[in-house]
Structure formats: C-alpha cells, structure tokens
Amino acid sequence: xxxxxxxxxxxxxxxxxxxxxxxxxxxxxxxxxxxxxxxxxxxxxxxxxxxxxxxxxxxxxxxxxxxxxxxxxxxxxxxxxxxxxxxxxxxxxxxxxxxxxxxxxxxxxxxxxxxxxxxxxxxxxxxxxxxxxxxxxxxxxxxxxxxxxxxxxxxxxxxxxxxxxxxxxxxx
Amino acid sequence: xxxxxxxxxxxxxxxxxxxxxxxxxxxxxxxxxxxxxxxxxxxxxxxxxxxxxxxxxxxxxxxxxxxxxxxxxxxxxxxxxxxxxxxxxxxxxxxxxxxxxxxxxxxxxxxxxxxxxxxxxxxxxxxxxxxxxxxxxxxxxxxxxxxxxxxxxxxxxxxxxxxxxxxxxxxx
Numbered sequence: 065x066x067x068x069x070x071x072x073x074x075x076x077x078x079x080x081x082x083x084x085x086x087x088x089x090x091x092x093x094x095x096x097x098x099x100x101x102x103x104x105x106x107x108x109x110x111x112x113x114x115x116x117x118x119x120x121x122x123x124x125x126x127x128x129x130x131x132x133x134x135x136x137x138x139x140x141x142x143x144x145x146x147x148x149x150x151x152x153x154x155x156x157x158x159x160x161x162x163x164x165x166x167x168x169x170x171x172x173x174x175x176x177x178x179x180x181x182x183x184x185x186x187x188x189x190x191x192x193x194x195x196x197x198x199x200x201x202x203x204x205x206x207x208x209x210x211x212x213x214x215x216x217x218x219x220x221x222x223x224x225x226x227x228x229x230x231x232x233x234x235x236x
Numbered sequence: 237x238x239x240x241x242x243x244x245x246x247x248x249x250x251x252x253x254x255x256x257x258x259x260x261x262x263x264x265x266x267x268x269x270x271x272x273x274x275x276x277x278x279x280x281x282x283x284x285x286x287x288x289x290x291x292x293x294x295x296x297x298x299x300x301x302x303x304x305x306x307x308x309x310x311x312x313x314x315x316x317x318x319x320x321x322x323x324x325x326x327x328x329x330x331x332x333x334x335x336x337x338x339x340x341x342x343x344x345x346x347x348x349x350x351x352x353x354x355x356x357x358x359x360x361x362x363x364x365x366x367x368x369x370x371x372x373x374x375x376x377x378x379x380x381x382x383x384x385x386x387x388x389x390x391x392x393x394x395x396x397x398x399x400x401x402x403x404x405x406x407x408x
Contacts, residue, residue: 071264073284075384077337077347078267078330084341085333091258092243095250112245129340150340156361157336158250160329161257165249168301168322169256175249189328189369197361212247 100233110219173209272405282391345381
C-alpha cells in the first residue's frame, strides 16, 4: 500500500522535521546546496532525479522557508535556490548522519574530509576539536580516500576540488 | 512515477546512510527505540503504521546491523528489537534533526526537554553545556510545554512520565 507523506498522529518535532526534509531526495538536495549548488540545472545534472520531482522538492523547501529563490537573470527569468538561515541550521544534523555513514558504510575510508578553515583542524563529530562549534561557511570539504570519482557531470567534476561549504558553485 | 529506494548513482555516505535509515517511518521507529520501545506490539501501538511496513522496516534495521533481535519469551517465541552499538550511534543525528524541528516547527515551545542526568544540565545542540559529549543512556527526556498528550495508547501514556533514554519500556 502507498504510504502518506506526513506523520499527522505523531506529536513530535522529529516527525515535523521529517515532513519537511525527510522526503526521498530532499536530504541530497540539501547536501548539494551546502556544497554550493544553487541552480536547477546543476541539481538536475548531479542528482539522478526526475525533473518533476526535483521541481516539487525545491518548491516545498521554498514553501517551508528552508530555501529562498533569488533572481540571477531577467531575460529569460532564472532563479537560484539559496539556503536560508533556517536551512543552514540543518547542517549539523545532515553532517552527523553522513559521518555515521562514513564510519559504517564506507569500506575504503571516508569519502569526504571536512576541515575547519580558520584553524586547519579536521572536524570530529561535526565540531572542531580546537574551536568547538563551527559554521558551515567556515568548513572546507575535499575528497577522501573512499571517494569514487566516476561521475562526469559538471557538478561532480567541480566537486573533485576542495571547496568551502556554501560558496556558490558555478558550472559555466 | 514511483521513486526507487536507493541512491545508487550517488557516491556519498549521506546517501548510504539514508538508504538504511531514511525510509518513511524508519526514523520514528528509531526514535521510539531510543525512548525504550523494544516490542513489535508497542511500536505498532505507538506508530500509525501498517503491520507489514513495520515488520519490513524492523527486519531491514536488523539486516543492517542497526538493531538486533533478542528472545524474551520461548513459548510462543517472541523477540525484542534492541539497538546495537552501531544503532545507538545514530542518536546525535536524529536528536539534532528533532531539535531543528523544536526550534522551527513547535510554536508552543519544545515538545520534549532533554537533561544530562549526571549533572542535571539541559542539553543544548545535543551536548551538555557542562560536560560536553553525552551518551544517550545518560539523558533523561520529559515532556515540554509544546507537548500534546492526546494519544492514549499504552506507549504514549508511559512516555508522559520522565524517562531515561534506552531504558526498556514495558507496557504490561
């Protein structure tokens, strides 16, 4: 049987959060947004996702205040999807879930390595061992020993280089 | 169109983690496990979920090494579902996502309040402001001002009282 998309009988803020960000593909759209992807065609190139699903997920994130649309071209009109402050606050939860995957589901070592740029320390459990809490915009991500670089779309190629989180990624 | 259940084209430990714990209802099954729910009938009573879906999700968690089955009765045979060490390591990610929901999606204040039992401090961003990293078994959860207590199933009633995380919940 089909499952609904909400958890209306559950009085729980995890359930409320999952209704917004737990749908299939949404966490990976957010992951891409944190590494700087902002444009529809770039999300589309990097995610193996039907156009209609991508459009619906992005609109749901805008409706929820997790992303906002920013016009970057007038003729024809084109918008970028940019994380809001509320959206950026999702980084620790998403990062810790990915770190759980790195520990348990990445046999060749971590696929990505995260460094706190102001001090150069490698993050541990989403924090800087020297400075404590970090802001995602102060974090650099680069490929680790477990990474597989078989994808050749423009976003995947750009992500082979070290990047500062949230820095806009431009593929053309 | 139907979406598949994996992210096979995504070389990413977040994708791998989501394949195990991102399916609909699975995060709430894990949430219940952290507050002590272990028995099939208790998950069923507390979650508005078809029996077949619950059974499939629990089995997938066992297959992934996130939970293990522990026999608690021989005639007829009955098993409890208990989080493994690997499963317990999911707590910080799930907790931070629920805290994001508490901040942004709970108008009457937090639905749950978490306290570090050894020192009595209220957790902040999944950590103890006095002691730092916490183990879930050292955390007490109790209802907060935003909680709604309309459910009358045995698990919901038991959860109205303060509880230590991971302490087995018995409803009969």
